[in-house]
Structures are given as C-alpha cells and as structure tokens.
Amino acid sequence: MYCQVKGLVFTLLLFFLLPFSCLAGSPDQGHPATDVKGPAILLVTFGTSVPSAQVAFVNIEKQVRATFPGTEIRWAYTSKIIRKKLAKNGVQIDSPETAMAKLMDDGYTKVVVQSLHMITGAEFHEIYANTKLFEQMSGGIGKVVVSYPMLTTDESMERVLQAIVADVVPKERKPGEAVVLMGHGTHHPSDAIYSALMYKLQKRDANMYIGTVEGHPTFDEVKEMLVKKGIKKAYLVPFMTVAGDHALNDMAGDEADSWKSQLSKAGIESVPVLKGLAEVDSLVALWIDNLKIAMGQVK
Secondary structure, three states: OHHHHHHHHHHHHHHHHHHHHHHHOOOOOOOOOOOOOOOEEEEEEOOOOOHHHHHHHHHHHHHHHHHOOOOOEEEEEOOHHHHHHHHHOOOOOOOHHHHHHHHHHOOOOEEEEEEOOOOOOHHHHHHHHHHHHHHOOOOOOOEEEEEOOOOOOHHHHHHHHHHHHHHOOOOOOOOOOEEEEEEOOOOOHHHHHHHHHHHHHHHHOOOEEEEEOOOOOEHHHHHHHHHHHOOOEEEEEEOOOOOOHHHHHHHOOOOOOOHHHHHHHOOOEEEEOOOOHHHOHHHHHHHHHHHHHHHHOOO
16 A cells, blocks of 8 residues: 555656656756757847838848848837827838747747947837847747847947938038938937037037937927027038938928928028938948848858
C-alpha cells in the first residue's frame, strides 16, 4: 500500500513539474536559435491623406532601401483619422500596433521601428511603449529596437538648420527678407526643442524664425517679432515631414486665420515653400543615420 501511494505521489509530481522544467530549459521558446528572421524595418509617421505630400514618403523609402538593400520595409501611420480617410479611398495603412502584429505573424524575430517624427514627443513615447511590448509576448518578437526621430541632440539641431539653409530656403531670398518655419508643437515637455531651435536660428540668421501650430513659440509671437523688425517679406516653410494639411491650410491657405493671411493683414508679403523635410536628402540623412545605429543593435 505504501509503495502504491508513493508511486502515485511521484507520478503527480512528475505531471506538474515536467512542463516547468521544459520552460526553464527554453528561455526563448517562441524563437529557437535556428529560427531567426529579420531584421525588418517599420517606418512610423503621423501620416497624410494629401496625395501631393506622398512624394516625401516615397523619397524616404527610396533612401532606406538604398541603404539597407534586401531588407523588409513596412509602413505605419499613428493617425487614426488619416487611416480611416485613406481606407475610404481603398488605401489600407496599418497602425503601428497592427503592423507589429503582422510582422510577428510573419515570423520576424527582429524589428527596428524608425520614428519619422521631428522630436521625441508624445507620439514617439507611445510608439516606443507599444512596440516594445511585442518583446514581452509569448512567441512574440525577440528583439525590438525603436530608433530616434530627427531632433535629439545639439548636433542634430545644428545639422538640421545647416541643411535647411543650404537646401530648403529659396536661393532668391534677399537680405532683410525673413524665413519662418512652421513646426507642429506638442503638449509634451519636448516642445522646448522648438524654443531651442529658435535660439539657434536667431544666432545663425536674425531674420530666421520658427513658430508652432500647437506649442511654443506661437505664431503670434513670431508675427510680433516680424512686425517690430519691419519685415516686408517672409518665406513660409513647413518644419514637418511632409507638406500636408498643416502646410497647405494652416500655413499657406487663403482662410483668414492662416499664417499667410495673417501676415498679409499685417503688411507682410508671404511666399509659401510647399516642401516637406523628407523631400530633402540632406535631412533624410539624419533619420538614416539613426536607423544605421538601430540596425547595428539587432545584427
């Protein structure tokens, strides 16, 4: 009788402990060492529904493919509104979370997520938090590296301003004419980067400014500076990935509240430059450099 009970206890212990012993011996059971796929690159941006603005995304993808030939490259838009608008026209663009789930289902064990934003604002932190969760899932993606947006260091700000002066500001600009960059702005603390850029712009060229749609410096602050200096002509340049809705309407639109209209009312002639930063190779190079560093972390 004792032997039977002892044998039953041993069998029960074996039944309960065997699965855990198997797990203990397989720290990455979802992805065996011989089953490595990737790295894939996921390009993440706010997105745009403006057809003419798509040229910026085409240029980015061209540069990324040239730098990382043979690499799987996919896109995701953070804006639900834009994704829905595009879907009505038959264009399907995934959210970052859906795009990551598809990469996981396709067996990718390494993914680099490249933020195509300007600053490490609220959207960047949301992208980081949500995509990194795919590392924690059972059978998920083994390695996820989230690469930085364009502006993260003093050096990157200097490079951006140098590229804008050399490759974005119209060559026909004359002394005494202003250049006003339009940034998006954010409620996030990283909005302070735009004020830092204003400082650097003013040191470089006293007639170069940056204002934001939803942050600081505000457009009203910039307009006041232009009026006080007696500026009569200003070039308006979108400081955004694409020349999308903000550039076409908020900056260059004919509505009374657009930047162009408000400056005109103040006696300042405005010349919109409808070109997204991602159309400029010297600026795309900053994202590419960040992507190179990130790709080196998953090799």
